[in-house]
C-alpha cells in the first residue's frame with residue numbers, strides 16, 4: 129500500500145488539474161500581470177479569472193477578494209486592519225481554540241495594551257456564544273472567531289455571532305481556513321466583514337492565501353508597496369500559485385455536495401470501525417456539528433506520538449493532539465480548553481480525509497490501528513485491563 133494520507137487539515141495534495149493549470153505560468157507565460165504589454169496582460173487576465181473563481185466559492189464579489197501569501201498573513205492582516213481602523217478601541221474578542229495565527233498574535237497584542245477576551249468552549253468543543261455576547265463592549269474593536277476548528281472540526285455559528293457584532297458596530301473577522309471547501313461558506317449570508325482562506329488546505333500550493341474584505345469595510349494594508357490588489361496588498365503576485373488556487377476553489381465548489389458526502393461517509397466508516405474495535409476510545413468534538421472530513425479520537429493511556437510513529441511504519445499519516453513544548457509533550461490548547469482529561473488528551477489522533485481517500489485505505493487503518501494501540505497499552509504504566517469500559 130502506498131502512503132495512506134489522512135492529514136488533510138495539515139495540508140493537502142496538489143490536485144493534478146491545479147498543477148496543469150499552473151504549469152504554463154511557471155514556464156512560457158512569465159510576464160508581470162501589471163505590465164502594459166499583451167504578454168503580461170494575458171497573465172493578468174488569468175488572475176482576474178482566479179479571483180472570480182475564489183469569489184464564487186465564498187459567494188463574494190471578486191473586488192472583495194485579495195490574494196496573500198498564506199492563511200496566517202490573511203489572519204494577521206485582518207486583525208491589524210481592524211485595530212488600525214479603530215485606534216481608540218483596545219478590546220479584542222476571540223476564542224480559546226483559535227489557530228496560532230490568531231492566538232499568538234492576540235497574545236502578542238495583549239502585551240501591547242490590548243485587552244483580549246478568550247471565549248471558552250464546552251466539552252464537545254462548541255463555543256459559549258452567550259459568554260461572547262456578554263463581553264461585547266463599546267471598547268471592542270474586533271471579534272475574530274474561526275469558522276471551523278482545525279483539530280476537532282467543530283463548526284461555530286458564524287452568521288449568528290457576526291450579527292451580534294454588527295448590531296454593536298464591531299468589525300467581525302472569521303478564519304475559514306479549514307471550513308472553505310468542506311462546508312458551504314457564504315460571506316453574504318453570514319455577513320462577515322473579513323474572512324481568511326489558505327490555498328494548501330484545498331489542494332492548491334502552500335504559500336498562497338485569500339483575504340475577503342467586505343465592500344465598505346475600513347481597511348489599511350499590512351503589506352505596503354505597489355498598487356497590486358488595488359493597493360490593499362503590495363508585492364508582485366505569486367502568479368502560478370494564485371492561478372492554481374483559482375482552479376482549486378472551482379473544484380472545491382464542485383465537490384461541496386456529493387464529494388463531501390463521500391468524504392463524510394468514509395470518515396464515519398473510519399470512526400465506527402475504530403470505536404468498535406478499540407476499547408477506551410473517546411471522540412473529541414461534537415459528533416453532529418463537525419466538518420465532514422475530520423475525526424479526532426483519544427486512545428486512553430497511550431501517547432499520540434507513539435501511535436503516529438507506529439502508524440508511520442505502515443505509511444499511515446495523521447496528526448496528534450500534543451505538541452513538544454520545552455522538551456515535554458503537552459496536550460494542545462484546543463483539547464485543554466475542552467477539558468479533555470490528561471489520560472485521553474495525550475493519546476489524541478486527528479484523522480482528516482479528502483476526496484482522494486478510498487474505502488480500501490479506511491479499512492487498512494481499521495485493520496492496522498487496533499494491534500498498535502493494544503501493543504502500546506501493554507507497555508503503558510497507566511493501562512490496566514480492568515480500566516477497560518464497554519463501548
Ligand code: PLP
Nearest residue numbers: 198199200227229278305306326
Ligand atoms: N488557520 C487555521 C484554522 C489553520 O488550520 C491554518 C493552518 O493550519 C492556518 C490558519 C494558517 O494557514 P497557513 O498555513 O496558510 O498560514
